[in-house]
Amino acid sequence: MSSTTAVAENVPQTRRTHSSLHRQRTWALWGSYVALGVFVIMFLVPPFYTLMTSLKSSAEISAQQGSPWMVHHPTLENFWYLLTYPNFQTFYLNSVMITIATVVVSMVISVLAAFSLARMGFWGSNVLSTGVFLTYLIPASLLFLPLFKIVGFLGLINSVWCLVLLYPTLAVPFCTWIMIGYFSSIPKELDEAALIDGAGYLQMLWRIFIPVAMPGIIAATIFAFTVSWGAFLYPLAYLYTSNQMVLTVGIVSDLIRGDVFQWGKIMAGVVLASMPPILIYAFLMDYYVAGLTAGATKG
Amino acid sequence: MADGTSVPVGVMTPAMAGARRAGSMKRFAQRRSTTAFLLCLPLILLVAGFVVYPAFYAIWLSLLNKKMTAFVGLSNFAFLLKRNTFQLVIFQSCLFAITAVIAKAILGFIIAHLMHNIPGKNQRIWRGLLLVPWVVPLALSTLTWWWMFDPSYSAFNWILEELGFGAVPWLGVGWIARICTITVNIWFGTPFFMIMYLAALKSVPEQLYEAAAIDGANAVQKLFFVTLPMMRNIIAITVLFSLIVTFADFDIVRILTGGGPQDMTHVFATYAFQVGIQSGDIPLGASVSLFMFPILAVAAFFVLRGVTRRTKEIAA
Numbered sequence: 001m002s003s004t005t006a007v008a009e010n011v012p013q014t015r016r017t018h019s020s021l022h023r024q025r026t027w028a029l030w031g032s033y034v035a036l037g038v039f040v041i042m043f044l045v046p047p048f049y050t051l052m053t054s055l056k057s058s059a060e061i062s063a064q065q066g067s068p069w070m071v072h073h074p075t076l077e078n079f080w081y082l083l084t085y086p087n088f089q090t091f092y093l094n095s096v097m098i099t100i101a102t103v104v105v106s107m108v109i110s111v112l113a114a115f116s117l118a119r120m121g122f123w124g125s126n127v128l129s130t131g132v133f134l135t136y137l138i139p140a141s142l143l144f145l146p147l148f149k150i151v152g153f154l155g156l157i158n159s160v161w162c163l164v165l166l167y168p169t170l171a172v173p174f175c176t177w178i179m180i181g182y183f184s185s186i187p188k189e190l191d192e193a194a195l196i197d198g199a200g201y202l203q204m205l206w207r208i209f210i211p212v213a214m215p216g217i218i219a220a221t222i223f224a225f226t227v228s229w230g231a232f233l234y235p236l237a238y239l240y241t242s243n244q245m246v247l248t249v250g251i252v253s254d255l256i257r258g259d260v261f262q263w264g265k266i267m268a269g270v271v272l273a274s275m276p277p278i279l280i281y282a283f284l285m286d287y288y289v290a291g292l293t294a295g296a297t298k299g
Numbered sequence: 300m301a302d303g304t305s306v307p308v309g310v311m312t313p314a315m316a317g318a319r320r321a322g323s324m325k326r327f328a329q330r331r332s333t334t335a336f337l338l339c340l341p342l343i344l345l346v347a348g349f350v351v352y353p354a355f356y357a358i359w360l361s362l363l364n365k366k367m368t369a370f371v372g373l374s375n376f377a378f379l380l381k382r383n384t385f386q387l388v389i390f391q392s393c394l395f396a397i398t399a400v401i402a403k404a405i406l407g408f409i410i411a412h413l414m415h416n417i418p419g420k421n422q423r424i425w426r427g428l429l430l431v432p433w434v435v436p437l438a439l440s441t442l443t444w445w446w447m448f449d450p451s452y453s454a455f456n457w458i459l460e461e462l463g464f465g466a467v468p469w470l471g472v473g474w475i476a477r478i479c480t481i482t483v484n485i486w487f488g489t490p491f492f493m494i495m496y497l498a499a500l501k502s503v504p505e506q507l508y509e510a511a512a513i514d515g516a517n518a519v520q521k522l523f524f525v526t527l528p529m530m531r532n533i534i535a536i537t538v539l540f541s542l543i544v545t546f547a548d549f550d551i552v553r554i555l556t557g558g559g560p561q562d563m564t565h566v567f568a569t570y571a572f573q574v575g576i577q578s579g580d581i582p583l584g585a586s587v588s589l590f591m592f593p594i595l596a597v598a599a600f601f602v603l604r605g606v607t608r609r610t611k612e613i614a615a
Contacts, residue, residue: 043486142595145585169346261446274434
């Protein structure tokens with residue numbers, strides 16, 4: 001393409017077509033809004049339906065009359081039932097405990113390792129960082145059967161605490177990877193200055209790296225939280241009594257008795273169980289997105 | 300660990316003798332790498348104990364008989380490959396992963412472009428709404444889909460009947476059930492593609508588009524000669540991530556169909572679960588899930604090699 005001739009031809013044209021170009025832009029903008037609106041409606045159908053069903057009484061659901069998309073007599077009885085139902089409280093409590101423990105363990109492991117891999121280095125540390133990345137690519141469903149034997153060997157079958165050992169394997173590789181990226185972007189002059197001032201490495205990590213890389217730490221924490229809150233395969237495979245279950249498996253196994261599907265209660269359970277991720281997402285969306293896309297910009 | 304970290308760098312004054320200085324520098328470097336190794340130790344132990352060891356253990360298990368008392372060589376794999384059900388599982392896993400990833404990649408690309416068109420302030424709201432499927436835990440939102448696919452009085456069948464069509468047995472007939480599982484996966488995974496592409500679109504320098512416009516490029520040419528080449532690495536990485544997650548997917552099929560009807564929706568993960576946990580044949584189940592490994596490894600190898608090569612080209 002020869003740019004000079006194109007410019008020469010374009011100059012008078014642009015002046016003439018300025019207003020039509022402007023109109024074109026406006027049309028494109030509105031077109032984008034309409035198309036996006038269609039997509040948003042399509043993507044939000046299931047959450048909407050969850051909410052609608054959760055507000056229906058069992059009688060309304062089993063009557064099967066009128067549009068299932070609307071609530072005719074909204075009621076909070078499903079929510080009330082679940083909040084006062086001991087099993088559901090246990091699931092919730094287990095989920096919260098396991099998630100907090102997983103997040104703490106994962107963050108400690110990955111921040112220490114990322115600091116070491118990004119800044120200090122030792123014999124074989126490059127191999128290790130590549131290895132960490134490759135670990136992230138190994139899915140949980142590849143390892144759950146040997147892990148079943150290992151968990152059994154440790155005597156942790158049907159103990160909710162086995163998840164604290166296993167969930168970090170899902171979260172740590174990606175968190176370490178995010179943190180290596182954030183730590184590497186901190187200028188080297190900062191740690192030189194700290195070393196000259198007589199700070200040790202742990203002090204340097206605690207006083208400089210963690211505060212400066214706070215956005216990365218929040219993003220990684222959110223990732224670890226999401227993983228351990230939503231994991232389904234491990235709890236389904238290793239836990240079988242309701243006092244040890246977490247939300248993702250508890251709702252399915254406890255509210256479906258034989259052929260009786262208490263859809264109103266199941267949907268209310270889904271709403272309550274999705275609340276923590278949704279709230280975190282609503283308040284920390286930018287960190288959430290930063291964590292998701294960290295791979296894209298670093299990779 | 301504490302004494303290893305308090306390295307007294309500050310006391311190394313210029314007055315120190317050259318020889319002593321070299322010695323302490325050496326010691327300093329040694330301590331530094333010891334500390335570095337200790338900081339990595341938890342990570343190494345975790346990965347070694349719960350990823351690397353189970354991976355090798357899976358290989359060992361797959362060579363044993365059902366009671367894990369005798370070594371049977373590769374006969375588990377041979378048995379699986381001859382089984383009709385397992386041939387279905389291979390086909391369905393590939394169908395599930397490939398169609399879902401292609402659909403997610405295309406839809407995500409379209410939505411990211413639409414999003415990129417609208418001004419930045421409004422983008423946040425739209426992006427926020429579109430990411431909701433990704434935020435809700437998949438095992439929970441699949442329950443909703445299950446309820447919507449319910450054959451008797453369900454969301455979709457009600458609409459179909461209002462429009463004068465008959466009810467569809469969504470999860471009861473093989474091919475429809477397959478399409479349903481794929482649909483749920485697309486619904487869940489498209490926001491991830493969208494958000495990755497949007498980040499990539501924003502990182503393309505505006506000057507390139509200006510230069511292309513000066514050269515007289517139209518919108519389609521800009522897309523193929525500016526946007527896509529600039530985004531190739533991110534597209535490759537996103538597709539790889541998504542391919543692995545989709546290929547190894549468990550939640551959707553397990554909840555929606557449990558592998559049925561007539562095993563026509565089983566994928567590797569759900570079949571391994573059924574064989575290994577529910578039927579108690581851990582060695583056979585381990586063999587099933589090991590089939591995933593070579594496929595994923597080949598995909599990862601080619602994608603990552605391409606990405607590294609392009610990164611080097613950019614750097615050069």
